[in-house]
């Protein structure tokens with residue numbers, strides 16, 4: 001499996017926030033969902049990947065190339081979607097497509113127009129008069145109209161109504177069918193990922209806590225419920241975080257098979273949702289981290 005993005009030992013310090021020695025590989029041909037709490041470092045990592053921020057240490061390669069000598073080629077092959085289009089504020093979509101088309105080797109004006117139609121976007125209205133959702137759709141239309149091999153999106157579904165979100169997720173699935181494209185996208189709406197993600201990367205306080213295929217997460221992580229008497233020094237080791245109440249405990253494990261073997265029918269074991277995984281992992285770090 002080839003990696004489209006590779007971060008080796010990357011560190012970056014912003015005032016009160018640090019990414020320490022991050023290693024990350026994003027696989028070609030798959031959708032990777034990037035999740036984490038507010039301020040966890042998702043946008044910062046994506047800006048590093050896009051060379052909008054430069055690392056203090058470490059190496060970043062995209063398509064096996066480095067930005068120092070291949071910036072233009074890399075950017076030509078990436079579609080980037082982020083939550084503000086500050087550069088384009090006073091321009092309309094007609095002007096914007098005219099300006100950005102020559103920057104891309106494979107700009108497809110027909111494709112751009114098709115997305116603009118599909119998203120019901122006005123061509124002659126300045127972007128600053130677009131709603132947040134319309135701005136996001138415009139940004140997505142641009143990113144998908146130059147045959148990008150890698151599509152990096154920072155919260156593309158934020159601000160979209162449920163119908164538009166669904167429509168967009170269908171489009172992401174469509175652009176993935178040839179198996180050559182790669183999508184990395186961050187979101188707080190974890191149900192978006194249930195539909196399309198192949199891999200999940202969970203970041204917290206600038207550190208990657210989980211980087212796994214979805215099927216492994218589903219196999220290994222589980223929420224376990226049982227009575228408090230089952231817990232002692234020997235059994236607690238199977239859990240990442242335990243919540244106790246007078247009625248019993250509820251806990252996250254990443255060793256579902258072992259827990260099943262040890263506790264048998266004395267506990268209820270349920271598949272952990274991404275939200276539950278995020279919640280318990282964060283709780284565990286606040287406790288021990």
Ligand SMILES: Nc1ncnc2c1ncn2[C@@H]1O[C@H](COP(=O)(O)OP(=O)(O)OP(=O)(O)O)[C@@H](O)[C@H]1O
Pocket residue numbers: 014015016017036037038039040041042043044045
């Ligand atoms: N230019 C900057 N200067 C200083 N600190 C910054 C800068 N940009 C971001 N930060 C800080 O870095 C941390 C990570 O921010 P980042 O935007 O990467 O998080 P995020 O995971 O994308 O969060 P959200 O889900 O809220 O968008 C935050 O504490 C933020 O305040």
